[in-house]
Amino acid sequence: xxxxxxxxxxxxxxxxxxxxxxxxxxxxxxxxxxxxxxxxxxxxxxxxxxxxxxxxxxxxxxxxxxxxxxxxxxxxxxxxxxxxxxxxxxxxxxxxxxxxxxxxxxxxxxxxxxxxxxxxxxxxxxxxxxxxxxxxxxxxxxxxxxxxxxxxxxxxxxxxxxxxxxxxxxxxxxxxxxxxxxxxxxxxxxxxxxxxxxxxxxxxxxxxxxxxxxxxxxxxxxxxxxxxxxxxxxxxxxxxxxxxxxxxxxxxxxxxxxxxxxxxxxxxxxxxxxxxxxxxxxxxxxxxxxxxxxxxxxxxxxxxxxxxxxxxxxxxxxxxxxxxxxxxxxxxxxxxxxxxxxxxxxxxxxxxxxxxxxxxxxxxxx
Numbered sequence: 001x002x003x004x005x006x007x008x009x010x011x012x013x014x015x016x017x018x019x020x021x022x023x024x025x026x027x028x029x030x031x032x033x034x035x036x037x038x039x040x041x042x043x044x045x046x047x048x049x050x051x052x053x054x055x056x057x058x059x060x061x062x063x064x065x066x067x068x069x070x071x072x073x074x075x076x077x078x079x080x081x082x083x084x085x086x087x088x089x090x091x092x093x094x095x096x097x098x099x100x101x102x103x104x105x106x107x108x109x110x111x112x113x114x115x116x117x118x119x120x121x122x123x124x125x126x127x128x129x130x131x132x133x134x135x136x137x138x139x140x141x142x143x144x145x146x147x148x149x150x151x152x153x154x155x156x157x158x159x160x161x162x163x164x165x166x167x168x169x170x171x172x173x174x175x176x177x178x179x180x181x182x183x184x185x186x187x188x189x190x191x192x193x194x195x196x197x198x199x200x201x202x203x204x205x206x207x208x209x210x211x212x213x214x215x216x217x218x219x220x221x222x223x224x225x226x227x228x229x230x231x232x233x234x235x236x237x238x239x240x241x242x243x244x245x246x247x248x249x250x251x252x253x254x255x256x257x258x259x260x261x262x263x264x265x266x267x268x269x270x271x272x273x274x275x276x277x278x279x280x281x282x283x284x285x286x287x288x289x290x291x292x293x294x295x296x297x298x299x300x301x302x303x304x305x306x307x308x309x310x311x312x313x314x315x316x317x318x319x320x321x322x323x324x325x326x327x328x329x330x331x332x333x334x335x336x337x338x339x340x341x342x343x344x345x346x347x348x349x350x351x352x353x354x355x356x357x358x359x360x361x362x363x364x365x366x
Contacts, residue, residue, distance in 0.1 A: 011350065012188065016049060016338050017177045024257040026178070029053070033174060034264045042147045042331075043067065045173050046119065049338045050112055063116070064146070070120035071141040071150070073128065076100065077121075078138075081129050090326040091209040093129050094122065095202055102198035109344045110197035115337035118201055122330045123147070126323060127154035148172060151330065152317070164317045168327075170268045171313050174261040174306060175328055177335030179254075183207040183214070187336045189350045191343045204336045205329060214325040219248030220311035221321050224281060233285055234292070241296045247289055249308030251300070261306035269309060269316075282312040 003009050018027040026033045028045065029052050036045065043064050047055040055063060073081075080097055088096075101118065128138045131154075139154045148169040152160035178184075187204040191197070208214040227233045240247060252259055266286075269279055286304050293302040314324055 006352065011180060011185070012343070014180075014339070014342060015052065016335070016342060017179050019179045019254055021252075021254040022257065024255055024260050024263075026260045028177060032260075034260055034267075037170060037173060037264050037268070040173055042169055042172055045176060046334045049177055049334050050115060050341065066113070066116050067120045067147055068141070068143050068150075070117040071124050071143075073121060073124055076103075077125070078128065081125065082132060084129075086133060090126060090129065090322060091205065091214070091329070094125060094326060094329060095205045095209065097125050097129075098122070098205060099198065099202045102196060102202075108194045108196055110191065110200075110337075110340050112341065114197045115334075115341060118197065118337060119330075119333040120147070122326075122333050123151035124154065126326045126330065127151060130155060130320070130323065131157075151327075155319075155323075160317075167268065167313045168317060170265060171310055172327070172331035174264055175310070175331045177332070177338065181213070182210070183332065184336060184339050188339050188343045191340045192347055192349045194347070197337065197340050200340045201333070201336055204332075208325065208329050208332065214328055218311075218321055218324055220308050221315060221324075223248050224278070224285060224311065224315075227285060228281060233281075233288055237285075237289055237292050241292060247293065247302075249311065250289055250293060250304060251302040252305045255303070255305070257301060258303045259305040262304045262309050265306065265309035265313065266304075269312065278315045279312050282309065 016029065018030075019025070028036065029048055031048075036048075044055060044060060047053075047059065047063050077097055077100055080100055081093070084093055084096065098118070098121075101121070124141060131138045136157070139157055142150055142153055145153055146165070149160060149165050152164060152168065180188075183204040186207040187200040190200040190203040223236075227236045230236050237247065266283075286308065290303060293300075310328075311324070314321070314327070319327065
């Protein structure tokens with residue numbers, strides 16, 4: 001098969017983002033993410049991805065207000081959240097509740113107001129459901145808080161520190177968008193049929209649920225916890241490499257060098273080094289693992305990816321590991337909706353072909 005999984009096939013043109021895997025670069029609307037991360041808010045970068053330019057003061061205030069107004073869940077959505085089985089994981093809950101939003105007037109073509117609404121409610125759904133499962137009273141959105149600050153507040157019931165907000169906001173900005181990945185492709189395929197935005201987002205969430213796409217930070221946590229418990233990081237890494245196991249948090253399908261998002265997250269976290277045991281361990285593991293990977297797999301360029309330091313951030317802000325992939329989803333909502341809006345501007349339905357490898361047959365003669 002020439003292009004398994006469509007690898008290497010250009011399926012669309014986009015102005016939203018660009019990835020250079022050889023140089024280790026990621027651009028949002030032409031801007032290097034490492035250049036725009038410092039001081040950037042979730043709202044500013046969401047506006048950039050949706051509109052192709054940074055907002056002025058008035059535009060930012062308008063978007064911020066719109067996101068806050070869109071946070072409220074409809075009564076039927078709260079009812080669904082309360083009635084879903086407790087054993088449904090959060091990604092299954094998100095997929096179900098987000099699809100229920102489709103009973104509203106979500107007709108093709110998609111609009112920026114729909115993108116704002118869907119982006120606004122994902123953190124609220126996660127926090128509402130999380131507190132229900134913990135037998136705690138759900139917390140109403142706090143309209144004075146930013147998008148990321150409100151998410152942490154609704155999850156924990158306490159006002160988050162600025163350091164916690166900054167750490168999570170950095171992660172969510174860096175994971176908003178990443179080219180034609182599996183979930184983004186799923187969203188664009190659905191949208192290309194002229195289906196509504198809710199359907200496209202539901203397709204994307206279902207794709208993100210797969211462990212090969214959205215589940216990597218959990219594996220990093222397990223690796224770091226195993227090393228912490230053993231007390232000998234080189235022995236743990238040596239054993240895994242000798243057994244042919246993958247080191248979670250290292251290597252990326254696209255990047256052949258350092259993942260720029262991992263570098264940016266590490267730079268934001270370095271000021272806290274020496275004061276956070278978990279972060280100190282992550283930095284120590286990264287250095288040893290890269291050194292050992294060069295020895296064990298000299299023909300492969302395996303460096304830290306974004307999930308490695310994402311796990312360190314999630315652990316530092318004491319987020320339940322079950323919420324890692326849902327939180328990734330909350331950030332990627334911006335990229336998905338941006339791609340759906342772009343797809344609608346110059347739409348062609350996706351219709352790839354498959355190469356038949358079966359055998360021609362004839363019905364048996366009676």
